[in-house]
Every structure is written in structure tokens, then in C-alpha cells.
Amino acid sequence: MSLMSLTAVELGRKIKAKEVSVQEAAQAAMDAIMAKEESVNSFVTVLDEQEVLNRAGQVQKMIEEGTLNGPLAGVPVAVKDNMCTKGIPTTCSSKILSGFIPTYTSEAVKNLESAGAVIVGKTNMDEFAMGSTTETSAYGVTKNPWNLEHVPGGSSGGSCAAVAAEECSYALGSDTGGSIRQPCSFCGVTGIKPTYGTVSRYGLIAYGSSLDQIGPVAKDVTDCAAILEAISSYDKKDSTSMKREDLDFTSALKDDVKGMKIGIPKDYFGKGLDKQVENAVSAAAKVLEDKGAFIEEFDLGLVEYAIPAYYVIACAEASSNLARFDGVKYGYRTKDYEGLHNMYKKSRSEGFGTEVKRRIMLGSFVLSSGYYDAYYLRALRTKALIKKEFDKAFSKYDVILGPASPSTAPKLGSSLSDPVKMYLGDIYTVSVNLAGLPGICLPCGMDDKGLPIGLQLIGDCFKEKNIIRMAYAYECTKTYQHSPLSDRL
Amino acid sequence: MSKEYETVIGLEVHVELATKTKIFCSCSTEFGGAPNSHTCPVCTGMPGALPVLNRKVVEYAMAVGLATNCEITRNCKFDRKNYFYPDNPQNYQISQLYLPICRNGGIEIELEDGGKKTIGIHEIHMEEDAGKLVHDEAEDVSIVDFNRSGVPLIEIVSEPDMRSAQEVIAYLDKLRLIIQYLGASDCKLQEGSMRADVNLSVRKEGEAEFGTRTEMKNLNSFRAIARAIENEKNRQIDLIESGEKVVQETRRWDDNKEYSYAMRSKEDAKDYRYFPDPDLVPVFISDEWIKEVKARQPELPTEKLARYQREYGLPEYDAKILTGEKKFADIFEAATEICGKPKKVSNWLMVETIRLLKEHDMDPADIRFSPVHLAKLVDLAEGGTVNSTVAKEVFEAVFTDDIDPEQYVKEKGLQTVNDEGALRSVIEEVVKNNPKSVEDYKNGKDKAIGFLVGQTMKAMKGKANPGMVNGILKEILSR
Numbered sequence: 029m030s031l032m033s034l035t036a037v038e039l040g041r042k043i044k045a046k047e048v049s050v051q052e053a054a055q056a057a058m059d060a061i062m063a064k065e066e067s068v069n070s071f072v073t074v075l076d077e078q079e080v081l082n083r084a085g086q087v088q089k090m091i092e093e094g095t096l097n098g099p100l101a102g103v104p105v106a107v108k109d110n111m112c113t114k115g116i117p118t119t120c121s122s123k124i125l126s127g128f129i130p131t132y133t134s135e136a137v138k139n140l141e142s143a144g145a146v147i148v149g150k151t152n153m154d155e156f157a158m159g160s161t162t163e164t165s166a167y168g169v170t171k172n173p174w175n176l177e178h179v180p181g182g183s184s185g186g187s188c189a190a191v192a193a194e195e196c197s198y199a200l201g202s203d204t205g206g207s208i209r210q211p212c213s214f215c216g217v218t219g220i221k222p223t224y225g226t227v228s229r230y231g232l233i234a235y236g237s238s239l240d241q242i243g244p245v246a247k248d249v250t251d252c253a254a255i256l257e258a259i260s261s262y263d264k265k266d267s268t269s270m271k272r273e274d275l276d277f278t279s280a281l282k283d284d285v286k287g288m289k290i291g292i293p294k295d296y297f298g299k300g301l302d303k304q305v306e307n308a309v310s311a312a313a314k315v316l317e318d319k320g321a322f323i324e325e326f327d328l329g330l331v332e333y334a335i336p337a338y339y340v341i342a343c344a345e346a347s348s349n350l351a352r353f354d355g356v357k358y359g360y361r362t363k364d365y366e367g368l369h370n371m372y373k374k375s376r377s378e379g380f381g382t383e384v385k386r387r388i389m390l391g392s393f394v395l396s397s398g399y400y401d402a403y404y405l406r407a408l409r410t411k412a413l414i415k416k417e418f419d420k421a422f423s424k425y426d427v428i429l430g431p432a433s434p435s436t437a438p439k440l441g442s443s444l445s446d447p448v449k450m451y452l453g454d455i456y457t458v459s460v461n462l463a464g465l466p467g468i469c470l471p472c473g474m475d476d477k478g479l480p481i482g483l484q485l486i487g488d489c490f491k492e493k494n495i496i497r498m499a500y501a502y503e504c505t506k507t508y509q510h511s512p513l514s515d516r517l
Numbered sequence: 518m519s520k521e522y523e524t525v526i527g528l529e530v531h532v533e534l535a536t537k538t539k540i541f542c543s544c545s546t547e548f549g550g551a552p553n554s555h556t557c558p559v560c561t562g563m564p565g566a567l568p569v570l571n572r573k574v575v576e577y578a579m580a581v582g583l584a585t586n587c588e589i590t591r592n593c594k595f596d597r598k599n600y601f602y603p604d605n606p607q608n609y610q611i612s613q614l615y616l617p618i619c620r621n622g623g624i625e626i627e628l629e630d631g632g633k634k635t636i637g638i639h640e641i642h643m644e645e646d647a648g649k650l651v652h653d654e655a656e657d658v659s660i661v662d663f664n665r666s667g668v669p670l671i672e673i674v675s676e677p678d679m680r681s682a683q684e685v686i687a688y689l690d691k692l693r694l695i696i697q698y699l700g701a702s703d704c705k706l707q708e709g710s711m712r713a714d715v716n717l718s719v720r721k722e723g724e725a726e727f728g729t730r731t732e733m734k735n736l737n738s739f740r741a742i743a744r745a746i747e748n749e750k751n752r753q754i755d756l757i758e759s760g761e762k763v764v765q766e767t768r769r770w771d772d773n774k775e776y777s778y779a780m781r782s783k784e785d786a787k788d789y790r791y792f793p794d795p796d797l798v799p800v801f802i803s804d805e806w807i808k809e810v811k812a813r814q815p816e817l818p819t820e821k822l823a824r825y826q827r828e829y830g831l832p833e834y835d836a837k838i839l840t841g842e843k844k845f846a847d848i849f850e851a852a853t854e855i856c857g858k859p860k861k862v863s864n865w866l867m868v869e870t871i872r873l874l875k876e877h878d879m880d881p882a883d884i885r886f887s888p889v890h891l892a893k894l895v896d897l898a899e900g901g902t903v904n905s906t907v908a909k910e911v912f913e914a915v916f917t918d919d920i921d922p923e924q925y926v927k928e929k930g931l932q933t934v935n936d937e938g939a940l941r942s943v944i945e946e947v948v949k950n951n952p953k954s955v956e957d958y959k960n961g962k963d964k965a966i967g968f969l970v971g972q973t974m975k976a977m978k979g980k981a982n983p984g985m986v987n988g989i990l991k992e993i994l995s996r
Binding site for chain 2: 232
């Protein structure tokens with residue numbers, strides 16, 4: 029059995045107990061990557077083995093000196109390729125950032141490094157986090173470790189696949205409209221999208237700035253709580269960062285949900301939801317009810333407006349955020365051009381993929397004079413109303429329970445041809461980002477094809493502990509299912 | 518013919534704020550420096566970098582707003598103005614469109630006929646400056662220097678309340694003075710820390726509707742502004758008179774050729790796709806914060822003008838000139854504080870200082886001498902230690918080299934000679950050597966005494982007490 033079969037916290041404990049060295053852990057990750065990358069393609073960049081081992085050696089020394097003693101010290105991690113890492117190529121899985129090597133490290137990754145993390149590579153994603161399948165990457169599709177014919181979900185598909193394939197102990201993902209929760213659901217792993225402002229966005233290459241949050245991807249809730257604790261911080265460099273006193277997420281790891289109130293939105297269980305997903309999620313609710321939680325169905329309201337509002341806001345912000353990729357300063361520049369405007373046009377036409385171009389155009393359109401009020405402003409108002417609906421719900425419930433995705437992982441190549449259908453798949457996740465709420469996704473069963481099904485728990489702003497506690501209590505009734513790819517070693 | 522037309526002018530004035538660091542990062546705003554030496558991921562638009570607002574920028578903008586009678590927007594926001602240009606690393610400029618920090622203000626200007634008029638201020642908003650493009654003709658490449666990228670600016674947008682170049686200059690002058698007093702900027706047009714774009718239209722006198730306006734850019738001096746206004750007014754009137762239409766467009770002034778040309782028309786004006794910057798949170802301005810900024814507000818030109826007349830008994834003419842330049846007012850107050858002779862200090866500033874500034878082609882802001890030294894000189898001159906001719910000579914040295922007058926006079930031996938014996942013997946000698954002049958004087962040519970005084974002063978190397986020389990000479994001649 030590989031050391032990568034352990035959870036991050038288990039491995040950290042063994043390292044601390046000197047049963048395993050940091051170098052051995054790093055070597056196990058590098059070996060797993062060597063063995064599995066050809067099948068799964070979770071990574072855009074795998075770090076040089078010697079560099080990884082050197083870093084592992086330094087961390088080992090700090091652990092021995094006693095300067096590093098957190099639960100994640102020495103544990104190998106993979107980072108989504110939209111977080112800047114000094115000296116390590118960072119591409120957002122886009123051709124336009126080919127060859128870009130950041131001069132600085134994002135705050136979340138810095139926090140992880142201070143906690144003693146050993147980075148093994150940068151994971152694949154949908155280009156600029158735009159997509160739900162990791163098929164829009166310029167560096168090849170990532171495959172689902174449960175079935176290589178299927179997508180891993182997206183946009184943090186590489187991070188979730190790497191964890192499920194056990195190429196690393198845990199990973200960082202980012203979630204703008206479900207990009208952590210949906211691929212977690214498809215890959216049978218656990219991930220948290222924190223309250224907006226909990227993890228610094230400094231160094232996260234923006235897609236939709238008002239929606240983006242970095243979060244953990246791991247095998248279980250315990251890992252996620254420990255990782256979230258490590259990466260959360262108030263950061264003066266991010267104006268939207270929040271000062272919070274309650275970042276001790278691991279304190280919520282209690283197998284006790286007695287008296288907690290769960291609301292289940294009726295609107296989440298209507299047309300379009302796969303029957304097997306519905307059954308698994310309902311069964312999970314029953315488990316929690318049996319453990320003493322109070323369960324009630326309710327009308328959330330405005331559910332059908334979340335997707336249009338999300339796509340208008342996210343694309344509007346993206347159209348501006350992605351303007352800086354112009355061939356002037358870094359990344360890709362077209363070979364032949366005549367003059368500045370031709371250089372801009374050709375670099376961007378050649379550098380961006382279809383889905384990114386589609387969203388830039390959509391975003392530019394909704395911000396154009398004459399359309400701003402009708403689309404962008406209206407979407408902002410809708411966003412505020414959706415937040416109100418959630419506020420109402422959280423005045424009654426501690427947690428909202430539902431699926432993370434209407435279906436299990438679709439087959440490779442079956443999604444991109446119909447973007448609207450693909451966008452509709454985000455129905456259960458985008459409203460959480462619009463309202464800035466925390467959400468967790470964890471496995472709750474399998475469909476008849478052997479593909480994982482995810483359970484989503486949504487909390488009120490700053491109430492990560494509620495969802496962590498409930499997810500942990502649920503998880504205590506199950507054992508972690510390793511993907512078939514994890515056993516290939 | 519042009520008398521039938523009225524010119525309507527509004528200004529957009531950009532002012533570079535005097536903060537030590539940039540508006541959204543902690544890089545230095547210092548001028549000069551090797552290209553891209555004052556940069557970081559934020560002001561070079563690196564992926565993932567985020568802006569953080571410099572509170573000092575808000576305070577300067579607030580200070581200018583309060584001093585120009587604006588309302589302060591309690592919940593102001595920043596918006597992105599999207600356009601592609603290589604000097605703009607993010608390809609959007611962070612500015613304020615929907616909720617600018619100041620609105621609905623105005624300042625009073627004095628008209629040529631002595632009357633007063635209020636020029637409305639529509640809004641003041643904060644924004645970031647762009648980098649600088651350097652075109653290397655030899656290599657056929659363009660290079661970008663981001664040292665200026667992110668330097669804080671405020672844009673002061675006036676109402677279309679001005680009717681002539683004189684009013685425009687008066688408005689700009691007043692605005693410049695207020696901002697300099699606040700210490701918010703040095704406001705140098707030539708160096709670009711103050712830039713004005715002129716929006717101008719003409720209409721037949723008495724008409725209620727405005728004509729079509731043009732916007733004039735690249736105006737680097739008050740003179741250029743006056744010339745451009747005159748030129749553009751005539752251009753528009755000529756168009757209308759010949760039955761053509763004024764096109765709404767942006768024009769660029771070439772001050773050497775005294776001519777403007779169209780840069781872009783409204784039809785191809787860009788759609789900037791403004792929207793609130795999601796990376797910045799709204800700026801909440803509390804009562805306390807406004808109070809704090811108000812409390813720190815220095816005395817402004819109008820208040821100072823009144824006080825100089827009241828407190829120091831200066832004539833209005835003096836007070837106007839002294840308060841019309843912050844540097845003059847600063848030196849005046851400091852020197853008067855020391856020597857207690859306001860009118861004398863005023864005279865040195867108004868006569869000798871202004872003369873020397875002209876001679877050296879300098880701005881008052883470039884004055885380097887210490888008010889302590891001016892105060893000492895006033896004391897030396899008034900106490901009779903040096904005579905007025907010597908005092909002027911000493912002042913030149915103060916002006917150019919900021920010397921200490923006491924030391925200078927001592928080292929160079931410039932003290933006025935008051936020793937009657939010494940003077941008398943020199944005068945006896947002069948009278949003896951100039952019998953012709955003595956005779957002229959005795960024959961009623963009073964002017965001849967002037968020559969004899971001059972000869973005495975020459976012999977004394979200018980240091981003689983002129984009063985005593987006159988007295989002794991008259992006494993000797995009347996013998």
C-alpha cells in the first residue's frame with residue numbers, strides 16, 4: 029500500500045511520529061505520479077523530483093528542530109494551476125500563459141508552505157476555471173480515476189482526480205460556481221468552498237473576482253478542516269479578505285448532530301435530477317435524521333435565476349480580468365503580427381480556447397453601454413435577492429442539504445457541444461457562490477456504473493463549522509472508497 | 518461677428534496627488550528612477566495581484582473636495598474602465614464613475630472687472646495613472662516603464678460655467694492654489710502633475726441650449742490653454758458661420774503650430790464597459806473621518822488674504838501677491854514670526870524676490886532660501902548694520918546660496934561705517950580732490966552734492982551710512 033492511500037492527517041501523524049520521513053512521503057507521491065499520470069493526466073506541471081526531495085529534506089529538518097509541528101507538516105500537496113507559485117510555471121491550463129513563471133507566490137500557497145507542505149505539482153483545470161469537465165484545458169483532458177472514460181468534473185478536475193488517484197495526499201482547488209464541489213462529487217473525494225473572504229485571493233488568477241474562493245480537496249472531512257485551517261488568514265493584500273476569529277475548523281470535528289436543523293430545498297429535487305443521485309442524497313439525509321438531526325423540506329425560491337445571474341456576473345468580471353493577457357507583458361505572443369492591434373488580436377485569438385472566448389464575449393456584451401442595466405445590474409440585484417432567500421432559510425436551519433450535481437460524471441466529449449446544458453449542470457452550486465456561502469461536498473454513494481455521487485451541505489456565512497460537523501458525523505457512518513486507480517501501484 | 522457668440526467652457530483637471538506611495542500598492546511614487554524600478558506585481562498587472570486602496574489618497578481627495586465646497590460621498594466605489602493600451606498593464610484603469618468621492622461643489626473666482634463668479638464643480642473622482650511608453654525609433658520597438666503606473670490622480674470635473682479664457686485661467690489658478698495649500702499636490706502644469714482638458718462649445722448669445730462641444734487635450738501651460746481656447750472658439754464659430762456643423766470629438770493641441778487636430782470623434786468613441794471593481798470594497802467615509810480631515814485642513818488662500826490685512830496690516834495688494842503663491846505665504850509667515858516686521862518682509866518678497874525669480878527664470882516653488890535668513894537680513898537692514906544698497910547685495914547671496922546674512926556681512930566686512938571721524942577724513946579728502954564739483958555746488962548746482970556723496974561711498978566701498986555722509990558733507994561745504 030502506498031503512503032498516498034493515507035489521509036493527509038494520518039500521513040502527517042506518521043511523519044511526526046518518525047514512522048515515515050518527509051522524503052519517503054514525497055517519494056511516494058512522485059512514484060504515484062510517474063505511474064498514473066499517463067492514464068489520468070491530473071497535472072499540468074510536475075515538479076522536478078530532486079527539487080521536491082530537497083524541499084522535503086528541508087521540511088524534515090524543520091520538523092526535527094521543532095519549528096514545524098502542524099498536522100500537515102511534510103505532507104505532499106498538489107496545487108491547482110491558477111494559483112501563482114514563484115519559480116513554478118502557472119498556466120491556468122491556457123496557452124496564453126504558456127511559459128509564464130510567476131515572480132511571487134499566492135497567499136494561500138504561502139500559508140500552506142508555512143505549514144510545512146511539500147508541493148509536488150500544479151494540477152490541470154478547465155482553462156481559466158471556465159468549465160465543468162476539465163476538458164477545456166489547453167494541456168489535455170484529465171480523466172476520472174473511477175472510470176477513465178469519464179470526466180473528473182471541473183474546473184478543479186485535476187486537483188480532485190489527483191486526490192482520488194492518490195498521486196498526492198491532498199490538493200488545493202478553487203471554486204467560482206462549483207469548481208471544487210462538483211469535481212469532488214464526480215471523483216468521490218471531499219472539498220470545501222469556504223465563505224467568501226476566508227482564504228486570501230492574492231495570487232489566485234481571477235476568473236470571477238466576486239465569487240472566487242480557494243478551498244481544500246482531500247479524502248475526508250478531517251483533512252479538509254485541517255487544510256482550511258492552514259490556508260485561511262486575514263490578508264491585507266486582498267481587500268475582500270475578512271478578519272475572522274473562528275478559524276479553528278478542526279474543533280468542529282464532532283460526531284454529533286443532535287438538534288441540528290437541516291433544510292432540504294424542494295426545488296433541488298425536481299426535474300433534471302438523476303434518480304440515483306436523488307436516492308443517494310435522500311438516503312444521506314435519512315442517516316443524519318437517524319443521528320438526531322431535525323429535517324424539513326422547504327421552498328428556497330429563485331433557484332432558477334441563479335444560473336443566469338451567475339453567468340452574467342462571472343463572465344462580466346472575467347471579460348475584464350482576462351484583459352491583461354494581451355501578449356505584451358508575459359505569456360504567449362503570436363509569432364507574426366503587424367502593429368499593436370494586430371498583435372493583440374492574434375495573440376488573444378490564438379492564446380484563448382473556445383469556452384474562454386465565449387465567456388469573454390458574453391461578459392463584454394453584458395457590460396456594453398445600453399445593456400449594462402438590463403443584464404449586469406439586474407444580475408447584481410438577483411444576486412442580492414438570492415442572498416436574502418438564503419438568509420431566510422438560515423434563520424430556520426443550520427445547514428441546507430442537497431446534491432452537488434444533477435448527475436454523476438458524464439462521458440468524456442459529451443458535454444462541450446451543448447454549453448447551455450453544461451451550464452445548467454451548475455444549478456446546485458452557483459447560488460452558494462452568489463451568496464458567498466460555505467459549502468462542502470463529500471461522497472454519499474455510487475451509481476450503477478460505479479461512479480461516485482456527492483452530497484452537498486451548505487452553511488450560512490462564516491458557519492463552516494456547521495457543515496464540517498455535519499459532514500463529519502455523516503462520514504463517520506461510512507468508510508472511504510478508494511478509486512480503482514489508487515490500487516494500480 | 519464673434520460678439521454674437523458666447524463661449525461655454527468646462528474643464529477636466531487631472532491632479533497628481535503627493536502621496537509617498539501609489540494608490541493601490543506600496544511602491545514609491547518618486548519621480549525618476551530607473552525604468553520599472555518602482556514596480557511590483559500589483560502595478561505591473563501580474564496575474565493574481567490585487568489592489569489595496571491607499572487611505573491617504575482618499576484623504577487628499579476629501580481635503581480637496583471639502584476645500585472646494587463639495588459633498589462627500591459617504592459610500593464611494595471604484596469602477597473599472599476597460600480599454601486596451603500597453604501603458605495600462607491590466608488593460609483596465611481603476612477609476613470612479615458611478616459613485617465618485619466628491620460632488621456638487623464650486624469655487625469663487627475673481628473676474629477682470631473685480632466682480633466675482635462661482636464656478637461649479639460637478640465631481641471629483643480618484644483614479645490611477647498609467648505607465649509610460651518609450652518608442653525606440655532605432656530599434657523599432659516600444660518599451661513600457663510602469664514607474665508611473667498606479668500613481669494616484671484626482672480628476673476635478675467642472676460644470677460648463679466658464680465663458681472666456683480669462684475665467685478658465687482664474688479658475689485653474691484658484692484650484693492650483695487651494696490644492697497647493699492643502700499639500701495635496703504641487704500642481705505643476707509643465708511637469709504634468711496638473712493637466713487640464715478643455716471642453717468647449719459656442720452658442721449664439723441668449724440661446725438656452727448648449728452647442729456641440731469638443732474636448733481639447735495636450736495643454737501644458739496657462740498660455741497654451743488661453744491660446745487653444747481662442748483658437749477653438751474661432752474654429753467653431755467659423756464652422757457655424759459657413760453653415761457647417763461642429764463635430765463632437767476629442768482634439769489635440771499643438772502649441773508650437775498653434776493648431777489643433779481631431780484625435781477621435783464620438784462615433785468611434787470607445788465603450789469603456791465600466792463596472793464596479795470587484796477587487797475593492799466600497800469606501801465608507803464616516804463623520805469622524807471627515808472631521809479628522811477637516812481638522813487638519815490648513816488655512817486656505819481666501820482666509821489668509823483677509824488675515825494678512827487684518828493681522829499684519831498689509832495693504833490688499835501685498836496680501837494678494839503673498840497669498841497668491843503658497844511659497845511666498847510660507848516664507849512671509851515664518852520670517853515675520855522671527856523679525857516681527859511684516860511690511861519689511863513683504864517688501865523683500867514683493868520686490869527683490871520677484872525680480873530675482875524673473876532674472877533666474879524660476880518659479881516661486883523653486884525658492885530655496887530659509888525664512889530665518891530673510892528675517893536676519895531685515896533686522897540687519899532695519900538696525901542700520903548695513904545700508905540699503907549693501908542689503909540688496911546681501912539678499913542676492915541669500916537668494917542664490919541661502920547664506921547666513923550675519924556671518925556674510927561680518928566675513929565680508931560690509932557693516933555700515935558710522936564712525937564720524939573716519940567718515941569725516943574720507944570726505945575731507947573727496948572735497949579736496951574735487952574742487953570743480955565743490956565750486957558747482959557753491960554756485961547753486963545742488964546736484965553736484967550727489968556726485969560727491971557717490972565719490973565718498975565709492976571710497977568707503979559702499980559701506981558708509983548715507984545719512985551721516987550727507988550731513989558731514991553739507992557741513993564741510995557750508996564752511
